[in-house]
Amino acid sequence: MxxxxxxxxxxxxxxxxxxxxxxxxxxxxxxxxxxxxxxxxxxxxxxxxxxxNRDELLAGLADRCAADLLAALGRTDRDGLEPEVALADYALTVWAAGEQYRLLISLAESNLGTAGLRELLHPIAAQSSTLLARARESGRFATHLPLPVLSANLQAMTLAMMQAVNDGLWAEGGARAAVAVLVAAGLPVAEAEAATRRASQVRHVPPDGDGEVRSVSQNVAQG
Incomplete structure:
Protein backbone atom coordinates (compact mmCIF):
# COMPACT_ATOMS: atom_id res chain seq x y z
CA MET A 1 0.00 0.00 0.00
CA ASN A 53 -7.06 9.15 25.40
CA ARG A 54 -10.59 10.40 25.92
CA ASP A 55 -9.50 13.99 26.55
CA GLU A 56 -7.80 14.18 23.16
CA LEU A 57 -10.85 12.67 21.51
CA LEU A 58 -13.15 15.23 23.13
CA ALA A 59 -10.82 18.10 22.23
CA GLY A 60 -10.70 16.91 18.62
CA LEU A 61 -14.46 16.60 18.53
CA ALA A 62 -14.96 20.08 19.99
CA ASP A 63 -12.65 21.53 17.33
CA ARG A 64 -14.56 19.70 14.60
CA CYS A 65 -17.96 20.88 15.88
CA ALA A 66 -16.74 24.48 16.06
CA ALA A 67 -15.26 24.31 12.54
CA ASP A 68 -18.46 22.78 11.11
CA LEU A 69 -20.63 25.42 12.74
CA LEU A 70 -18.41 28.22 11.47
CA ALA A 71 -18.54 26.69 7.98
CA ALA A 72 -22.34 26.62 8.12
CA LEU A 73 -22.46 30.23 9.28
CA GLY A 74 -20.11 31.17 6.44
CA ARG A 75 -22.39 29.83 3.72
CA THR A 76 -24.56 32.95 3.81
CA ASP A 77 -23.32 36.47 3.05
CA ARG A 78 -25.20 38.47 5.68
CA ASP A 79 -23.56 41.79 4.81
CA GLY A 80 -26.16 42.41 2.11
CA LEU A 81 -29.14 41.48 4.29
CA GLU A 82 -31.18 43.84 6.42
CA PRO A 83 -29.86 43.70 10.00
CA GLU A 84 -32.91 41.94 11.43
CA VAL A 85 -32.95 39.40 8.58
CA ALA A 86 -29.23 38.75 9.02
CA LEU A 87 -29.72 38.12 12.75
CA ALA A 88 -32.69 35.83 12.04
CA ASP A 89 -30.62 33.86 9.53
CA TYR A 90 -27.85 33.50 12.10
CA ALA A 91 -30.35 32.17 14.64
CA LEU A 92 -31.84 29.73 12.11
CA THR A 93 -28.39 28.47 11.12
CA VAL A 94 -27.37 27.83 14.72
CA TRP A 95 -30.68 26.07 15.34
CA ALA A 96 -30.22 23.85 12.26
CA ALA A 97 -26.85 22.82 13.71
CA GLY A 98 -28.46 22.38 17.11
CA GLU A 99 -27.23 18.93 18.02
CA GLN A 100 -23.59 19.69 17.40
CA TYR A 101 -23.95 23.16 18.93
CA ARG A 102 -25.28 21.62 22.15
CA LEU A 103 -22.54 19.02 22.06
CA LEU A 104 -19.91 21.71 21.47
CA ILE A 105 -21.06 23.69 24.52
CA SER A 106 -21.23 20.53 26.64
CA LEU A 107 -17.75 19.39 25.63
CA ALA A 108 -16.25 22.80 26.21
CA GLU A 109 -17.90 23.25 29.61
CA SER A 110 -16.96 19.81 30.90
CA ASN A 111 -13.49 19.43 29.40
CA LEU A 112 -12.08 22.85 28.56
CA GLY A 113 -13.37 25.00 31.41
CA THR A 114 -14.65 28.56 31.15
CA ALA A 115 -11.55 29.95 29.46
CA GLY A 116 -11.48 27.13 26.93
CA LEU A 117 -15.17 27.55 26.23
CA ARG A 118 -14.79 31.26 25.54
CA GLU A 119 -11.80 30.68 23.27
CA LEU A 120 -13.57 27.96 21.28
CA LEU A 121 -16.77 29.96 20.91
CA HIS A 122 -15.11 33.32 20.29
CA PRO A 123 -15.36 33.28 16.45
CA ILE A 124 -19.01 32.23 16.68
CA ALA A 125 -19.87 34.73 19.41
CA ALA A 126 -18.04 37.46 17.48
CA GLN A 127 -20.42 37.00 14.55
CA SER A 128 -23.41 37.29 16.87
CA SER A 129 -22.01 40.47 18.47
CA THR A 130 -21.37 42.03 15.06
CA LEU A 131 -24.92 41.28 13.92
CA LEU A 132 -26.37 42.66 17.15
CA ALA A 133 -24.34 45.86 16.78
CA ARG A 134 -25.60 46.29 13.20
CA ALA A 135 -29.16 45.70 14.37
CA ARG A 136 -28.89 48.43 17.00
CA GLU A 137 -27.41 50.85 14.51
CA SER A 138 -30.56 50.43 12.39
CA GLY A 139 -32.58 52.05 15.19
CA ARG A 140 -35.21 49.30 15.14
CA PHE A 141 -33.92 47.37 18.16
CA ALA A 142 -34.21 48.31 21.81
CA THR A 143 -31.01 49.04 23.72
CA HIS A 144 -32.05 47.63 27.09
CA LEU A 145 -28.83 45.67 27.77
CA PRO A 146 -25.12 46.16 27.05
CA LEU A 147 -24.16 44.17 23.95
CA PRO A 148 -21.85 41.65 25.71
CA VAL A 149 -24.56 40.89 28.27
CA LEU A 150 -27.23 40.59 25.58
CA SER A 151 -25.05 38.27 23.49
CA ALA A 152 -24.42 35.97 26.46
CA ASN A 153 -28.12 35.95 27.33
CA LEU A 154 -29.13 35.04 23.79
CA GLN A 155 -26.68 32.15 23.75
CA ALA A 156 -28.04 30.84 27.05
CA MET A 157 -31.63 31.24 25.86
CA THR A 158 -30.90 29.37 22.62
CA LEU A 159 -29.41 26.47 24.55
CA ALA A 160 -32.40 26.47 26.92
CA MET A 161 -34.81 26.28 23.97
CA MET A 162 -32.82 23.42 22.45
CA GLN A 163 -32.92 21.58 25.77
CA ALA A 164 -36.69 22.11 25.92
CA VAL A 165 -36.95 20.25 22.62
CA ASN A 166 -34.74 17.46 24.02
CA ASP A 167 -36.98 17.23 27.08
CA GLY A 168 -40.12 16.94 24.95
CA LEU A 169 -41.49 20.27 26.13
CA TRP A 170 -41.51 21.79 22.66
CA ALA A 171 -41.57 20.65 19.03
CA GLU A 172 -39.71 23.26 17.05
CA GLY A 173 -37.96 23.41 13.68
CA GLY A 174 -36.38 26.82 14.19
CA ALA A 175 -38.77 29.62 13.18
CA ARG A 176 -40.28 30.31 16.58
CA ALA A 177 -36.86 30.03 18.20
CA ALA A 178 -35.48 32.63 15.79
CA VAL A 179 -38.43 34.94 16.52
CA ALA A 180 -37.75 34.52 20.24
CA VAL A 181 -34.09 35.50 19.73
CA LEU A 182 -35.04 38.63 17.79
CA VAL A 183 -37.64 39.65 20.37
CA ALA A 184 -35.15 39.11 23.19
CA ALA A 185 -32.68 41.21 21.19
CA GLY A 186 -35.17 44.08 21.23
CA LEU A 187 -37.29 43.79 18.07
CA PRO A 188 -41.11 43.94 18.24
CA VAL A 189 -42.83 40.59 17.71
CA ALA A 190 -44.48 41.40 14.37
CA GLU A 191 -41.19 42.65 12.93
CA ALA A 192 -39.35 39.62 14.29
CA GLU A 193 -41.83 37.29 12.60
CA ALA A 194 -41.51 39.15 9.28
CA ALA A 195 -37.70 39.08 9.45
CA THR A 196 -37.72 35.35 10.17
CA ARG A 197 -39.98 34.69 7.18
CA ARG A 198 -37.59 36.61 4.93
CA ALA A 199 -34.57 34.84 6.40
CA SER A 200 -36.21 31.48 5.74
CA GLN A 201 -35.73 32.07 2.02
CA VAL A 202 -31.95 32.32 2.33
CA ARG A 203 -30.48 29.03 1.17
CA HIS A 204 -27.45 27.32 2.67
CA VAL A 205 -26.24 23.90 3.75
CA PRO A 206 -26.60 23.18 7.48
CA PRO A 207 -24.03 20.76 8.92
CA ASP A 208 -26.24 17.76 9.54
CA GLY A 209 -23.42 15.26 9.48
CA ASP A 210 -24.60 13.33 6.40
CA GLY A 211 -23.84 15.79 3.63
CA GLU A 212 -27.52 16.35 2.84
CA VAL A 213 -28.17 19.69 1.18
CA ARG A 214 -31.13 21.53 2.67
CA SER A 215 -32.33 25.11 2.93
CA VAL A 216 -33.20 27.16 5.97
CA SER A 217 -36.75 27.32 4.67
CA GLN A 218 -37.01 23.53 4.83
CA ASN A 219 -35.82 23.55 8.42
CA VAL A 220 -38.30 26.29 9.29
CA ALA A 221 -41.11 24.39 7.62
CA GLN A 222 -40.38 21.43 9.88
CA GLY A 223 -41.23 23.65 12.88
Missing part, protein backbone atom coordinates in the same frame (compact mmCIF):
# COMPACT_ATOMS: atom_id res chain seq x y z
CA UNK A 2 1.40 3.43 -0.97
CA UNK A 3 2.06 6.15 1.59
CA UNK A 4 -0.59 8.31 -0.06
CA UNK A 5 -3.20 5.57 0.32
CA UNK A 6 -2.23 5.01 3.95
CA UNK A 7 -2.67 8.72 4.68
CA UNK A 8 -6.06 8.77 2.98
CA UNK A 9 -7.17 5.69 4.91
CA UNK A 10 -5.96 7.26 8.17
CA UNK A 11 -7.81 10.50 7.42
CA UNK A 12 -10.98 8.58 6.54
CA UNK A 13 -10.75 6.58 9.78
CA UNK A 14 -10.24 9.73 11.84
CA UNK A 15 -13.20 11.39 10.16
CA UNK A 16 -15.34 8.28 10.70
CA UNK A 17 -14.42 8.19 14.39
CA UNK A 18 -15.28 11.87 14.89
CA UNK A 19 -18.61 11.51 13.07
CA UNK A 20 -19.49 8.51 15.21
CA UNK A 21 -18.39 10.32 18.38
CA UNK A 22 -20.54 13.34 17.53
CA UNK A 23 -23.63 11.16 17.20
CA UNK A 24 -22.88 8.79 20.08
CA UNK A 25 -21.80 11.35 22.70
CA UNK A 26 -24.72 13.64 21.94
CA UNK A 27 -26.98 10.80 23.11
CA UNK A 28 -24.70 8.97 25.56
CA UNK A 29 -22.19 11.43 27.11
CA UNK A 30 -20.67 8.66 29.20
CA UNK A 31 -20.01 6.29 26.28
CA UNK A 32 -16.67 4.48 26.47
CA UNK A 33 -13.92 4.28 23.87
CA UNK A 34 -15.03 0.69 23.22
CA UNK A 35 -18.55 1.94 22.54
CA UNK A 36 -17.12 4.51 20.15
CA UNK A 37 -15.03 1.94 18.27
CA UNK A 38 -18.13 -0.19 17.79
CA UNK A 39 -20.19 2.79 16.63
CA UNK A 40 -17.47 3.83 14.17
CA UNK A 41 -17.02 0.31 12.82
CA UNK A 42 -13.32 0.15 13.67
CA UNK A 43 -11.24 -1.76 16.18
CA UNK A 44 -10.32 -0.15 19.47
CA UNK A 45 -6.67 0.05 18.43
CA UNK A 46 -7.63 2.32 15.53
CA UNK A 47 -9.44 4.73 17.85
CA UNK A 48 -6.41 4.96 20.15
CA UNK A 49 -4.06 5.42 17.20
CA UNK A 50 -5.82 8.70 16.42
CA UNK A 51 -6.86 9.70 19.94
CA UNK A 52 -4.58 8.26 22.66
Missing amino acids: SDGRRRRDAEENRDRILRAARTLLARQPGASMDDLAQAAGVVRRTVYAHFP
Whole structure:
Protein backbone atom coordinates (compact mmCIF):
# COMPACT_ATOMS: atom_id res chain seq x y z
CA MET A 1 0.00 0.00 0.00
CA SER A 2 1.40 3.43 -0.97
CA ASP A 3 2.06 6.15 1.59
CA GLY A 4 -0.59 8.31 -0.06
CA ARG A 5 -3.20 5.57 0.32
CA ARG A 6 -2.23 5.01 3.95
CA ARG A 7 -2.67 8.72 4.68
CA ARG A 8 -6.06 8.77 2.98
CA ASP A 9 -7.17 5.69 4.91
CA ALA A 10 -5.96 7.26 8.17
CA GLU A 11 -7.81 10.50 7.42
CA GLU A 12 -10.98 8.58 6.54
CA ASN A 13 -10.75 6.58 9.78
CA ARG A 14 -10.24 9.73 11.84
CA ASP A 15 -13.20 11.39 10.16
CA ARG A 16 -15.34 8.28 10.70
CA ILE A 17 -14.42 8.19 14.39
CA LEU A 18 -15.28 11.87 14.89
CA ARG A 19 -18.61 11.51 13.07
CA ALA A 20 -19.49 8.51 15.21
CA ALA A 21 -18.39 10.32 18.38
CA ARG A 22 -20.54 13.34 17.53
CA THR A 23 -23.63 11.16 17.20
CA LEU A 24 -22.88 8.79 20.08
CA LEU A 25 -21.80 11.35 22.70
CA ALA A 26 -24.72 13.64 21.94
CA ARG A 27 -26.98 10.80 23.11
CA GLN A 28 -24.70 8.97 25.56
CA PRO A 29 -22.19 11.43 27.11
CA GLY A 30 -20.67 8.66 29.20
CA ALA A 31 -20.01 6.29 26.28
CA SER A 32 -16.67 4.48 26.47
CA MET A 33 -13.92 4.28 23.87
CA ASP A 34 -15.03 0.69 23.22
CA ASP A 35 -18.55 1.94 22.54
CA LEU A 36 -17.12 4.51 20.15
CA ALA A 37 -15.03 1.94 18.27
CA GLN A 38 -18.13 -0.19 17.79
CA ALA A 39 -20.19 2.79 16.63
CA ALA A 40 -17.47 3.83 14.17
CA GLY A 41 -17.02 0.31 12.82
CA VAL A 42 -13.32 0.15 13.67
CA VAL A 43 -11.24 -1.76 16.18
CA ARG A 44 -10.32 -0.15 19.47
CA ARG A 45 -6.67 0.05 18.43
CA THR A 46 -7.63 2.32 15.53
CA VAL A 47 -9.44 4.73 17.85
CA TYR A 48 -6.41 4.96 20.15
CA ALA A 49 -4.06 5.42 17.20
CA HIS A 50 -5.82 8.70 16.42
CA PHE A 51 -6.86 9.70 19.94
CA PRO A 52 -4.58 8.26 22.66
CA ASN A 53 -7.06 9.15 25.40
CA ARG A 54 -10.59 10.40 25.92
CA ASP A 55 -9.50 13.99 26.55
CA GLU A 56 -7.80 14.18 23.16
CA LEU A 57 -10.85 12.67 21.51
CA LEU A 58 -13.15 15.23 23.13
CA ALA A 59 -10.82 18.10 22.23
CA GLY A 60 -10.70 16.91 18.62
CA LEU A 61 -14.46 16.60 18.53
CA ALA A 62 -14.96 20.08 19.99
CA ASP A 63 -12.65 21.53 17.33
CA ARG A 64 -14.56 19.70 14.60
CA CYS A 65 -17.96 20.88 15.88
CA ALA A 66 -16.74 24.48 16.06
CA ALA A 67 -15.26 24.31 12.54
CA ASP A 68 -18.46 22.78 11.11
CA LEU A 69 -20.63 25.42 12.74
CA LEU A 70 -18.41 28.22 11.47
CA ALA A 71 -18.54 26.69 7.98
CA ALA A 72 -22.34 26.62 8.12
CA LEU A 73 -22.46 30.23 9.28
CA GLY A 74 -20.11 31.17 6.44
CA ARG A 75 -22.39 29.83 3.72
CA THR A 76 -24.56 32.95 3.81
CA ASP A 77 -23.32 36.47 3.05
CA ARG A 78 -25.20 38.47 5.68
CA ASP A 79 -23.56 41.79 4.81
CA GLY A 80 -26.16 42.41 2.11
CA LEU A 81 -29.14 41.48 4.29
CA GLU A 82 -31.18 43.84 6.42
CA PRO A 83 -29.86 43.70 10.00
CA GLU A 84 -32.91 41.94 11.43
CA VAL A 85 -32.95 39.40 8.58
CA ALA A 86 -29.23 38.75 9.02
CA LEU A 87 -29.72 38.12 12.75
CA ALA A 88 -32.69 35.83 12.04
CA ASP A 89 -30.62 33.86 9.53
CA TYR A 90 -27.85 33.50 12.10
CA ALA A 91 -30.35 32.17 14.64
CA LEU A 92 -31.84 29.73 12.11
CA THR A 93 -28.39 28.47 11.12
CA VAL A 94 -27.37 27.83 14.72
CA TRP A 95 -30.68 26.07 15.34
CA ALA A 96 -30.22 23.85 12.26
CA ALA A 97 -26.85 22.82 13.71
CA GLY A 98 -28.46 22.38 17.11
CA GLU A 99 -27.23 18.93 18.02
CA GLN A 100 -23.59 19.69 17.40
CA TYR A 101 -23.95 23.16 18.93
CA ARG A 102 -25.28 21.62 22.15
CA LEU A 103 -22.54 19.02 22.06
CA LEU A 104 -19.91 21.71 21.47
CA ILE A 105 -21.06 23.69 24.52
CA SER A 106 -21.23 20.53 26.64
CA LEU A 107 -17.75 19.39 25.63
CA ALA A 108 -16.25 22.80 26.21
CA GLU A 109 -17.90 23.25 29.61
CA SER A 110 -16.96 19.81 30.90
CA ASN A 111 -13.49 19.43 29.40
CA LEU A 112 -12.08 22.85 28.56
CA GLY A 113 -13.37 25.00 31.41
CA THR A 114 -14.65 28.56 31.15
CA ALA A 115 -11.55 29.95 29.46
CA GLY A 116 -11.48 27.13 26.93
CA LEU A 117 -15.17 27.55 26.23
CA ARG A 118 -14.79 31.26 25.54
CA GLU A 119 -11.80 30.68 23.27
CA LEU A 120 -13.57 27.96 21.28
CA LEU A 121 -16.77 29.96 20.91
CA HIS A 122 -15.11 33.32 20.29
CA PRO A 123 -15.36 33.28 16.45
CA ILE A 124 -19.01 32.23 16.68
CA ALA A 125 -19.87 34.73 19.41
CA ALA A 126 -18.04 37.46 17.48
CA GLN A 127 -20.42 37.00 14.55
CA SER A 128 -23.41 37.29 16.87
CA SER A 129 -22.01 40.47 18.47
CA THR A 130 -21.37 42.03 15.06
CA LEU A 131 -24.92 41.28 13.92
CA LEU A 132 -26.37 42.66 17.15
CA ALA A 133 -24.34 45.86 16.78
CA ARG A 134 -25.60 46.29 13.20
CA ALA A 135 -29.16 45.70 14.37
CA ARG A 136 -28.89 48.43 17.00
CA GLU A 137 -27.41 50.85 14.51
CA SER A 138 -30.56 50.43 12.39
CA GLY A 139 -32.58 52.05 15.19
CA ARG A 140 -35.21 49.30 15.14
CA PHE A 141 -33.92 47.37 18.16
CA ALA A 142 -34.21 48.31 21.81
CA THR A 143 -31.01 49.04 23.72
CA HIS A 144 -32.05 47.63 27.09
CA LEU A 145 -28.83 45.67 27.77
CA PRO A 146 -25.12 46.16 27.05
CA LEU A 147 -24.16 44.17 23.95
CA PRO A 148 -21.85 41.65 25.71
CA VAL A 149 -24.56 40.89 28.27
CA LEU A 150 -27.23 40.59 25.58
CA SER A 151 -25.05 38.27 23.49
CA ALA A 152 -24.42 35.97 26.46
CA ASN A 153 -28.12 35.95 27.33
CA LEU A 154 -29.13 35.04 23.79
CA GLN A 155 -26.68 32.15 23.75
CA ALA A 156 -28.04 30.84 27.05
CA MET A 157 -31.63 31.24 25.86
CA THR A 158 -30.90 29.37 22.62
CA LEU A 159 -29.41 26.47 24.55
CA ALA A 160 -32.40 26.47 26.92
CA MET A 161 -34.81 26.28 23.97
CA MET A 162 -32.82 23.42 22.45
CA GLN A 163 -32.92 21.58 25.77
CA ALA A 164 -36.69 22.11 25.92
CA VAL A 165 -36.95 20.25 22.62
CA ASN A 166 -34.74 17.46 24.02
CA ASP A 167 -36.98 17.23 27.08
CA GLY A 168 -40.12 16.94 24.95
CA LEU A 169 -41.49 20.27 26.13
CA TRP A 170 -41.51 21.79 22.66
CA ALA A 171 -41.57 20.65 19.03
CA GLU A 172 -39.71 23.26 17.05
CA GLY A 173 -37.96 23.41 13.68
CA GLY A 174 -36.38 26.82 14.19
CA ALA A 175 -38.77 29.62 13.18
CA ARG A 176 -40.28 30.31 16.58
CA ALA A 177 -36.86 30.03 18.20
CA ALA A 178 -35.48 32.63 15.79
CA VAL A 179 -38.43 34.94 16.52
CA ALA A 180 -37.75 34.52 20.24
CA VAL A 181 -34.09 35.50 19.73
CA LEU A 182 -35.04 38.63 17.79
CA VAL A 183 -37.64 39.65 20.37
CA ALA A 184 -35.15 39.11 23.19
CA ALA A 185 -32.68 41.21 21.19
CA GLY A 186 -35.17 44.08 21.23
CA LEU A 187 -37.29 43.79 18.07
CA PRO A 188 -41.11 43.94 18.24
CA VAL A 189 -42.83 40.59 17.71
CA ALA A 190 -44.48 41.40 14.37
CA GLU A 191 -41.19 42.65 12.93
CA ALA A 192 -39.35 39.62 14.29
CA GLU A 193 -41.83 37.29 12.60
CA ALA A 194 -41.51 39.15 9.28
CA ALA A 195 -37.70 39.08 9.45
CA THR A 196 -37.72 35.35 10.17
CA ARG A 197 -39.98 34.69 7.18
CA ARG A 198 -37.59 36.61 4.93
CA ALA A 199 -34.57 34.84 6.40
CA SER A 200 -36.21 31.48 5.74
CA GLN A 201 -35.73 32.07 2.02
CA VAL A 202 -31.95 32.32 2.33
CA ARG A 203 -30.48 29.03 1.17
CA HIS A 204 -27.45 27.32 2.67
CA VAL A 205 -26.24 23.90 3.75
CA PRO A 206 -26.60 23.18 7.48
CA PRO A 207 -24.03 20.76 8.92
CA ASP A 208 -26.24 17.76 9.54
CA GLY A 209 -23.42 15.26 9.48
CA ASP A 210 -24.60 13.33 6.40
CA GLY A 211 -23.84 15.79 3.63
CA GLU A 212 -27.52 16.35 2.84
CA VAL A 213 -28.17 19.69 1.18
CA ARG A 214 -31.13 21.53 2.67
CA SER A 215 -32.33 25.11 2.93
CA VAL A 216 -33.20 27.16 5.97
CA SER A 217 -36.75 27.32 4.67
CA GLN A 218 -37.01 23.53 4.83
CA ASN A 219 -35.82 23.55 8.42
CA VAL A 220 -38.30 26.29 9.29
CA ALA A 221 -41.11 24.39 7.62
CA GLN A 222 -40.38 21.43 9.88
CA GLY A 223 -41.23 23.65 12.88
